[in-house]
Amino acid sequence: MLPDTLTFAPRNCGDCPIRHRAVCARCDADELTKLDQIKYYRSFSAGQSVIWSGDNMDFVGSVVSGIATLTQTMEDGRTQMVGLLLPSDFVGRPGRNQAAYDVVAVSDLVMCCFRKAPFEQMMTETPHIAQRLLQMTLDELDAAREWMLVLGRKTAREKIASLLSIIASRNATLEMATASGEMVFDLPLTREAMADYLGLTLETVSRQISALKRDGVIVLEGKRRVTVPDFDRLMEEAGDDSDGGILS
Template identity: 75%
Template sequence: MSDTSFDHKDCGTCPIRHRAVCARCDTDELAELDVIKYYRSYEAGQPIIWSGDRMDFVASVVTGVASLSQAMEDGRTQMVGLLLPSDFLGRPGREFAPYDVVAVSNLTLCCFRRKPFEQLMGRTPHIGARLLEMTLDELDAAREWMLILGRKTAREKIASLLAIIAQREASLAHSSTSDGMVFELPLTREAMADYLGLTLETVSRQISALKREGIVSLEGKRRILVPDFDRLMIETGDDADGGLMI
């Protein structure tokens, strides 16, 4: 069932060893983390946490994709975070979850019991420093997303989402974005709509339009082929260089 199962228990072979919250830890610190860690797997679609639940762990995403979302009483839902491998889930010092967390694809988490993790963080600056860096990156991503939500057209939103996923996949796989690229879209039309503040019908129409114009093509429902990444970038409405300044 699980096509992304993860059966390592050893940080030495962990696929996110050098990107996750533990990236800067030395051997001793890893050993300390090892004592309080455990793996958990979820199947695509399974809920991980409901907003308001007590949360006694924090975690790194090892494989798969999870979403954070906020729901209004009448059912309107906005995704507010998309957790890809190496992303961190939870907040040290926080007892109750403020968002719903769902496994979008099959998912493996590397969980740490929260209390001991907090204590360990107090002792090892490496962890706090890395978490700060990751949180600042997430804040930047959230701000880019705010521009998408507030000011982009439906077409630009879709193009932006595809470009973001494509770039993140490319960076994980160390492949180039320049020539034709193919990637798996881990989201349903509804999840994309919740990400972008659209309805699923609008998502479907805009994807069809991009397809019709040859900017993307599909293999099945989920596999996306982008023959010319620059062409896609034009449709995002962003300036060509992507505005990267580290």
């Protein structure tokens, strides 16, 4: 457990893998030095809980590596995932002391944390941080609204295809993309987590994945490794405009 995650810690921000995408993306060298002074790393192993809804939360931070989920739970145990946190995503809300959601590490996870008070202080002093945070929050809001369409109006099959295309394209920027147009990636989530993401049961998730496999939309190696032979086909199955609507 906790293999080299602790030794992982990049000593200075210049070497950080998320330097140009996280909340610090716009900071100049000076600002980075200041951040460097108040930052600290925390590691979590897969399955571990980062924070519980309602807990006192005295830090904010960025996911450096690994994946975490943001979920909401009803009294009777029904749960809905409301955020999927990938490297560079921000956790916590400046100006709030209590966590509003459960945060759980889905894989081994490293976070770059800042104590809340000094971070909020810095936010007022260095507009670059607030600017970047606004941009990231607006992006998250757009993602949440896309997700609302998925939850409210798509069929189970479309939901699965949507999730697969989201994961595929989030990874696309990073790696993968087998020249030939094929895409290969590992599902970071269990069937149950996918069900929580999509407002389904895990059985339905399993059945629809099997169906997409049977129909040749995806190819599976084992239970986690997915190959998408034709991404446009997957987008069609997701019910999305195939000519990916250009925003921004």
